[in-house]
Amino acid sequence: MTLHPPAVFLRIALAFGVILALLTPPFQSPDEHLHFYRALQIADGHLIASQQTGDCYGYSRYFEDDLCLGGKLPKSVLTTVRNVSQTDLRFDLNQRQQPQAILNLLPLPLHPQQRLFINFKTTALHSPIPYLPQALGIAIGQWLHLSPLGLMYLGRFSNLGVWLLAVTLSIRLTPLNPWLWVALALTPMSLFQAASLSVDVLTNGVAFLFIAWTLQQGRPEKTSQRLTLGEIVAFGGLAIALSLAKLAYFPLVFLLFLIPRRRFGPRRRYWLSLGSIILGSLLAVGLWSQVVSEIYIPLHPELSPQDQIHYVLRHPLQFVATLGRTAISQGGELARQFIGVLGWLDTPLPQGLIVSYWGLLAWLALVPPTPSQDLTGRQRGWLAIAALSSILVLCSLAYLWNFVGDPIIGGLQGRYFIPIAPLVGLLPSQRPWRTVPKLPPWLLVGYLLVSLSLTTWVLVQRYYGPV
Numbered sequence: 001m002t003l004h005p006p007a008v009f010l011r012i013a014l015a016f017g018v019i020l021a022l023l024t025p026p027f028q029s030p031d032e033h034l035h036f037y038r039a040l041q042i043a044d045g046h047l048i049a050s051q052q053t054g055d056c057y058g059y060s061r062y063f064e065d066d067l068c069l070g071g072k073l074p075k076s077v078l079t080t081v082r083n084v085s086q087t088d089l090r091f092d093l094n095q096r097q098q099p100q101a102i103l104n105l106l107p108l109p110l111h112p113q114q115r116l117f118i119n120f121k122t123t124a125l126h127s128p129i130p131y132l133p134q135a136l137g138i139a140i141g142q143w144l145h146l147s148p149l150g151l152m153y154l155g156r157f158s159n160l161g162v163w164l165l166a167v168t169l170s171i172r173l174t175p176l177n178p179w180l181w182v183a184l185a186l187t188p189m190s191l192f193q194a195a196s197l198s199v200d201v202l203t204n205g206v207a208f209l210f211i212a213w214t215l216q217q218g219r220p221e222k223t224s225q226r227l228t229l230g231e232i233v234a235f236g237g238l239a240i241a242l243s244l245a246k247l248a249y250f251p252l253v254f255l256l257f258l259i260p261r262r263r264f265g266p267r268r269r270y271w272l273s274l275g276s277i278i279l280g281s282l283l284a285v286g287l288w289s290q291v292v293s294e295i296y297i298p299l300h301p302e303l304s305p306q307d308q309i310h311y312v313l314r315h316p317l318q319f320v321a322t323l324g325r326t327a328i329s330q331g332g333e334l335a336r337q338f339i340g341v342l343g344w345l346d347t348p349l350p351q352g353l354i355v356s357y358w359g360l361l362a363w364l365a366l367v368p369p370t371p372s373q374d375l376t377g378r379q380r381g382w383l384a385i386a387a388l389s390s391i392l393v394l395c396s397l398a399y400l401w402n403f404v405g406d407p408i409i410g411g412l413q414g415r416y417f418i419p420i421a422p423l424v425g426l427l428p429s430q431r432p433w434r435t436v437p438k439l440p441p442w443l444l445v446g447y448l449l450v451s452l453s454l455t456t457w458v459l460v461q462r463y464y465g466p467v
Contacts, residue, residue, distance in 0.1 A: 003441040005178035006171045012186060012445075013164055013194070016452045020195035021156045023456065025097040025463050026084045026149060028343050029196035030413075031123065033059065033081045036197050038123040039134035039155055041071045043142065049124035051295055056117040068119035069297045075114045080105050080148040089463065090344045097463045108147045121299055123199075127288050130199035130245040133162040152197065159201045163194045166205030170212035175219050176375075176426055179444055180364040181208070184421045186448050187357065188340035188349055188455040193415060200415060203245040207419030210238045210252055218258035218379065227263050227273075236277040242419075243281040244288060248397055249419050251389035253278055257382050305400040312399070323395060326409040337414025338421075340455060345413070347462045353454055360447060365425045366436045380427065387423040 027033040041049065049071055056068035057078055086101045128135070137158025141151040167185045171178050184190065185208065193200050213235070217227070235256065243250040256274055264270035312319045339357045340349035348354075375383070398411040417424075 003445060005182050006168050008441075008445055009171055009182045009185060010164060010168045012448055012452065013167070013191060016456070017160045017164065017191055017195050018157075019456060020192055020459070021153070021160055023459055023463075024192070024195065024343075025089060026102065026152055027081060028085075028089060028097075028463070029193065029198055030344055032197050034120045034123040035131070035134070035199060036081070036152055036155065037070065037073060037077070037118055037120040038126060039131045039197060040073055040077065040138055040151065041124075042128050042131050043135040043138040044073075046071055047128045048291060049120075049295055050117075051297065052117045056119045058119045063119060066119075067297055068117060068121070069124045069295060070118045070120045071124070072115040073118050074110050074112050074148065075116050076108055076111050077148045078116065078118055080108060080152075084149065091346045093346065093462070094467050096465070096467060099464070102149065105149045106147055108149065110142070110145070110148055110151070112142070121297055125292050125296065126199055127244040129241050130202045133159045133202055134197050155197050156195060159197060160194050163201045163205040166202075166209045170205075170208040173209075173216045174212040174422075175216050177364065177367070179439070179441065180361070180425050181212070181422060183361055183364055183444065183448070184418070184425060186452065187338065187418075188342065188353075188451065189338060189415050190418055191452065192340070192342050192455070193418075199245060200418070203242070203249065204418050206238055206242050206245065207249055207252060208422060210235075210242060211255060211422050213238075214255040214258050217263070218260065223260050223262060225263065226265055227259070232264075232273050232277075236280055239277050239281045240284045243285050246419075247285055248394035248416070249390055250281060250285070251393060252386050252420070252423075253281055254382060254386045254389065258379050300401070302403075303401055304404065307404045308400050308402065311404050312396070315405075318405075319399075322399070322407060322409060323392075325407055326395070326412070329408055330412065334412060334414040334417070338417055339414075341414070342455070342459065343462065347458065349455060349458055353451060356447075357451060360439075360444070361425065363436065363439055364444075365428045367438050368436065375426075383423050383427055387420050387427070390420045390423075391417070 027036065038049075049069055051067060051069055053067050054063060054065045056063045056066070056070065059081065084101055084105055085095075086098055087095045089095045089097060134155040137154040137156075138151045140158075141154040144150075146154065167181075171181045171185070174181055190204065193204070216222075217231075239250075239253045239256075242252060256277065261267065261270045264273050335358065336348065336354050337345065339354045341347065342349070394416055395409055395412065399406070399409045402410050
């Protein structure tokens with residue numbers, strides 16, 4: 001029986017994605033309750049957050065005089081977030097989720113007229129774009145008069161559904177090593193995120209789709225086919241969505257240079273098309289940054305992004321050294337998180353699973369392509385430029401929220417590298433590793449099933465098992 005990568009991915013991801021969406025207790029992925037607030041705000045039609053001084057509520061506090069950033073949401077939403085776990089599960093491995101607490105809150109009416117101002121400073125600054133799948137699910141749930149907890153689950157499922165469509169299409173489109181894409185998309189961390197309300201879900205899906213489509217459109221056999229205006233506009237839409245979701249992945253737009261110039265037609269059309277896409281992405285980011293500047297409230301007044309920028313510009317070599325120290329000191333932990341440190345980064349998977357999964361990815365990455373699939377040196381160069389540029393921007397943006405001159409970059413997480421993982425994984429496969437045999441598809445599928453089954457068991461033990 002022939003195993004087709006897109007079909008294999010869809011079946012495994014759908015089955016385990018639904019399991020993880022139901023199994024993971026509400027608001028137990030990083031900042032999920034804050035993402036819920038922002039998605040609900042967007043579902044209500046409010047794309048920009050509001051400021052209010054005093055009389056606002058946080059996860060466990062009432063802010064009597066503080067300047068808050070967020071919006072007015074149903075009071076029942078805050079009640080649900082505060083009471084669904086009865087105790088705070090985050091970072092406390094001795095706490096367990098009581099299923100009865102979830103069942104008790106499922107019928108709680110939304111009462112949309114009874115509202116209070118909820119403070120969610122971090123997610124309030126995010127563009128509406130990465131919240132569209134969750135907001136759509138929540139809007140449908142509101143129409144069905146679901147409870148706040150019902151809205152949360154429907155938001156999870158709509159987020160998962162859009163991700164499944166985007167990644168399945170990307171695996172179908174990619175001309176290079178589709179089994180590597182399957183393994184990358186089905187890491188426990190990737191699927192755990194996909195079954196949550198996180199903005200990373202749409203970001204990861206769009207990144208995979210953008211990379212796969214540019215690779216496919218850059219194949220030699222398509223040289224004689226001219227790109228239509230609709231295809232160019234679609235590329236622009238994906239690039240803008242990716243940039244608005246997270247600026248760190250804007251450099252992926254450089255992958256458009258993989259597409260031969262002649263496919264755009266005359267030279268003028270080529271530069272006009274690429275220039276419009278690049279400038280359009282930057283303009284979209286600039287416009288949203290302008291919106292954010294009007295409502296921005298510093299989370300940590302003691303930090304100064306402006307001073308950090310000046311420091312980096314004055315001491316570029318020190319910043320390079322900081323990147324090196326960060327890679328040495330945090331590389332191992334970031335690698336663990338990339339595969340699977342779930343929950344609020346408080347639920348690690350067994351070390352054996354993490355090491356074996358990295359071994360699987362290395363094996364898939366080192367399998368040589370067929371001669372017809374090999375990339376040229378120029379194409380490999382653009383892959384490397386896009387990957388390294390994204391990593392550099394990602395680290396630089398994280399460094400802005402550190403103390404000026406810190407020797408190590410804080411705030412990085414392994415999941416941030418998921419969108420650029422296909423680029424990194426494809427680079428070694430272009431080298432002559434002729435002694436690396438192909439991995440039998442049935443063996444890969446078996447490993448993935450075992451990996452995700454073990455992930456499920458770890459989550460059951462973490463949240464519902466004996467203390």
